[in-house]
Amino acid sequence: MMNENLIEVKNLKKYFKISKHDILKAVDNVSFNIRKGETLGLVGESGCGKTTCGRTVLGLYEATDGEILFKGKDISKLRGNEKKEFTKNAQIIFQDPYASLDARMTVGDIIAEGIDIHNLHTGKERTEKIYELLSLVGLNKEHASRFPHEFSGGQRQRIGIARALAVEPEFIVCDEPISALDVSIQAQVVNLLINLQRNLGLTYLFIAHDLSMVKHISDRVGVMYLGNLVELASSGVLYDKPLHPYTQALLSAIPIPDPDVSRTRKRIMLEGEVPSPINPKPGCRFAPRCKYAKPICKEVDPVLKEVEKDHFVSCHLY
Amino acid sequence: MGKLLEVKDLRVSFHTYAGEVKAVRGVSFELNEGETLAIVGESGCGKSITSKSILRLIPSPPGDIKKESQILYKDKDILKMNEKELRMLRGGEISMIFQDPMTSLNPTMKIGKQIAENLIVHRGMNKKEAIKEAVKMLQMVGIPNAQERVNQYPHQFSGGMRQRVMIAIALACNPKILIADEPTTALDVTIQAQIMDLMKELQNNLGTAIILITHDLGVVASIAHRIQVMYAGMVVERGTTDEIFYNPKHPYTWALLKSVPRLETKHKDTLYSIKGTPPDLLKPPVGCPFASRCEYCMEICKEQMPKPTKISDTQEVSCFLLHPNAPKVEPPQGIGGKL
Numbered sequence: 001m002m003n004e005n006l007i008e009v010k011n012l013k014k015y016f017k018i019s020k021h022d023i024l025k026a027v028d029n030v031s032f033n034i035r036k037g038e039t040l041g042l043v044g045e046s047g048c049g050k051t052t053c054g055r056t057v058l059g060l061y062e063a064t065d066g067e068i069l070f071k072g073k074d075i076s077k078l079r080g081n082e083k084k085e086f087t088k089n090a091q092i093i094f095q096d097p098y099a100s101l102d103a104r105m106t107v108g109d110i111i112a113e114g115i116d117i118h119n120l121h122t123g124k125e126r127t128e129k130i131y132e133l134l135s136l137v138g139l140n141k142e143h144a145s146r147f148p149h150e151f152s153g154g155q156r157q158r159i160g161i162a163r164a165l166a167v168e169p170e171f172i173v174c175d176e177p178i179s180a181l182d183v184s185i186q187a188q189v190v191n192l193l194i195n196l197q198r199n200l201g202l203t204y205l206f207i208a209h210d211l212s213m214v215k216h217i218s219d220r221v222g223v224m225y226l227g228n229l230v231e232l233a234s235s236g237v238l239y240d241k242p243l244h245p246y247t248q249a250l251l252s253a254i255p256i257p258d259p260d261v262s263r264t265r266k267r268i269m270l271e272g273e274v275p276s277p278i279n280p281k282p283g284c285r286f287a288p289r290c291k292y293a294k295p296i297c298k299e300v301d302p303v304l305k306e307v308e309k310d311h312f313v314s315c316h317l318y
Numbered sequence: 319m320g321k322l323l324e325v326k327d328l329r330v331s332f333h334t335y336a337g338e339v340k341a342v343r344g345v346s347f348e349l350n351e352g353e354t355l356a357i358v359g360e361s362g363c364g365k366s367i368t369s370k371s372i373l374r375l376i377p378s379p380p381g382d383i384k385k386e387s388q389i390l391y392k393d394k395d396i397l398k399m400n401e402k403e404l405r406m407l408r409g410g411e412i413s414m415i416f417q418d419p420m421t422s423l424n425p426t427m428k429i430g431k432q433i434a435e436n437l438i439v440h441r442g443m444n445k446k447e448a449i450k451e452a453v454k455m456l457q458m459v460g461i462p463n464a465q466e467r468v469n470q471y472p473h474q475f476s477g478g479m480r481q482r483v484m485i486a487i488a489l490a491c492n493p494k495i496l497i498a499d500e501p502t503t504a505l506d507v508t509i510q511a512q513i514m515d516l517m518k519e520l521q522n523n524l525g526t527a528i529i530l531i532t533h534d535l536g537v538v539a540s541i542a543h544r545i546q547v548m549y550a551g552m553v554v555e556r557g558t559t560d561e562i563f564y565n566p567k568h569p570y571t572w573a574l575l576k577s578v579p580r581l582e583t584k585h586k587d588t589l590y591s592i593k594g595t596p597p598d599l600l601k602p603p604v605g606c607p608f609a610s611r612c613e614y615c616m617e618i619c620k621e622q623m624p625k626p627t628k629i630s631d632t633q634e635v636s637c638f639l640l641h642p643n644a645p646k647v648e649p650p651q652g653i654g655g656k657l
């Protein structure tokens with residue numbers, strides 16, 4: 001196992017000021033590392049700050065507070081060539097395959113955008129590279145001259161994947177890269193990402209809602225709830241022995257592809273009002289919906305602590 | 319249960335400079351009151367185009383719904399309706415949750431207003447009532463602080479929150495038919511379960527029929543009554559949920575079920591995926607569209623499109639393996655019967 005950290009995130013905060021009095025704390029004091037060649041999965045409730053976290057790590061949003069180190073260097077302090085190098089080495093596959101592709105560009109030009117910016121290939125070599133990338137993601141070379149609107153949702157998602165791979169990055173934030181794809185192509189893309197990682201040592205932050213895929217691809221998985229990281233463990237341990245009550249509820253709601261099982265299964269229902277990240281109250285963010293909540297949970301913010309080796313949880317129960 | 323919608327021989331093409339893309343090639347199906355029909359199939363097989371055709375949302379040109387196609391809603395052909403009839407149909411009688419929430423929401427209009435608009439048109443509310451109802455709808459789809467959120471714009475919402483706004487808009491007018499195209503892909507599983515419960519509740523209370531398009535077979539198993547499997551613009555198999563999961567007959571359905579990710583698979587092992595690519599719809603094959611990727615392909619499969627064979631009152635399959643003279647083949651290990 002490689003132990004060198006590629007990414008170190010320290011006490012990251014990203015707040016959006018949404019009106020004079022209201023601050024939305026999208027990411028609130030989150031810390032984690034990603035080792036070189038590792039996949040860190042990130043899961044959690046819709047709106048809990050996964051995308052914001054991923055984008056801030058890439059420098060696409062300016063952090064409100066905290067530090068992001070890439071190979072030991074603070075990304076907010078990179079300038080000139082170093083900065084250019086970072087934007088090439090750290091790529092993102094966007095969550096929304098519709099909004100993220102420029103409608104006026106051909107698919108070939110979209111894929112080659114990074115190649116052109118960084119002057120990696122030209123002429124025939126560039127064309128060959130585009131074809132290679134298209135076939136890598138299960139499209140064919142005829143597609144290069146077409147426009148995004150001529151493609152289905154899943155096909156567009158794969159164009160986004162090809163674009164991210166084009167510049168041969170070291171680190172990719174995969175923001176729901178497979179949710180628009182059918183299961184067979186999901187498998188193909190996940191196999192591809194795993195192979196690229198094996199052969200080229202790529203590092204991923206893999207954000208997704210499909211918990212069986214996250215488990216499959218990730219070495220470790222972090223669970224977020226309303227701007228906080230509430231649990232972090234190796235993927236096997238997290239799924240076998242979830243500690244945080246939110247993680248437990250999440251795992252119990254995974255839909256099972258078997259009609260009989262899904263008819264009889266009980267899932268942990270989350271009762272209570274969904275709290276808001278706008279001007280959040282002190283205490284554990286999950287407390288209003290937690291059936292184990294004690295008085296302390298509504299008063300004191302829990303901190304992430306290591307309760308077993310390499311198993312971190314942020315909860316007053318532990 | 320009455321028949322609500324009948325799609326007959328739907329054919330949709332797109333005229334591009336490269337030629338005619340035959341996206342939907344003779345799709346027929348029925349939808350009954352109070353039922354949930356799931357449409358599943360490979361990316362690009364025509365699920366969204368089929369469902370958009372029902373609301374006449376295919377831009378023409380380049381889109382072209384062929385003359386022989388019919389879409390009967392309560393015995394009236396949607397393909398022949400005038401603009402006024404269509405307006406009443408869309409958002410009122412039939413509503414749709416689109417696959418692409420960002421492009422279907424207006425980026426310059428506040429969320430609350432976007433929901434309210436529909437309520438004003440279809441439920442005759444005044445502006446104040448409509449905004450109040452919009453807040454209620456947002457709460458129903460699990461968005462906290464709805465009171466403040468109605469005054470925000472789409473880009474200030476997360477991916478899954480935008481998707482829930484779309485769902486709120488679609489449900490706001492108590493439609494007779496709800497077409498949900500990948501309604502929960504951007505949602506975590508707890509909210510997904512909550513949305514599915516909401517859809518079931520709507521169905522139980524009002525008898526709403528639902529067409530659900532999704533890649534998530536777990537969701538399909540939990541909510542669908544019937545399943546229709548599409549491949550390259552055609553329906554290759556359909557049946558009740560139990561029939562498709564426990565007694566599937568088409569090799570594509572087998573392959574699809576085999577590709578489903580499971581929690582038990584070994585870490586980072588290669589996952590099963592179907593070899594090859596689907597046919598180019600510019601030049602669709604004359605025979606079975608799955609032939610080139612099918613492990614059981616026979617000579618005839620490449621030359622002729624198989625006709626649907628009835629397995630039961632509810633199950634129908636288009637595959638030459640079901641011909642009396644075809645060799646008997648067993649579905650691959652682990653498919654059919656209990657998963």
Ligand SMILES: Nc1ncnc2c1ncn2[C@@H]1O[C@H](COP(=O)(O)OP(=O)(O)OP(=O)(O)O)[C@@H](O)[C@H]1O
Binds near residue numbers: 052473474478479505
């Ligand atoms: N540009 C912005 N302005 C204001 N608020 C924002 C902005 N971007 C995100 N937010 C808010 O930040 C919070 C986190 O959003 P984010 O997109 O990171 O969530 P997410 O975990 O990726 O959710 P999903 O799973 O639904 O994609 C949400 O409450 C969202 O409304």
Ligand SMILES: Nc1ncnc2c1ncn2[C@@H]1O[C@H](COP(=O)(O)OP(=O)(O)OP(=O)(O)O)[C@@H](O)[C@H]1O
Binds near residue numbers: 152339362365
């Ligand atoms: N405007 C267009 N011009 C040309 N071809 C198009 C156009 N719109 C769609 N198509 C083609 O029609 C086919 C069907 O597209 P559709 O969007 O219905 O697929 P889908 O089954 O919904 O796929 P997904 O699961 O990826 O959303 C695709 O092969 C697509 O490339």
Ligand SMILES: [Mg+2]
Binds near residue numbers: 051095175476477478
């Ligand atoms: Mg997101």
Ligand SMILES: [Mg+2]
Binds near residue numbers: 153154367499
């Ligand atoms: Mg689609």
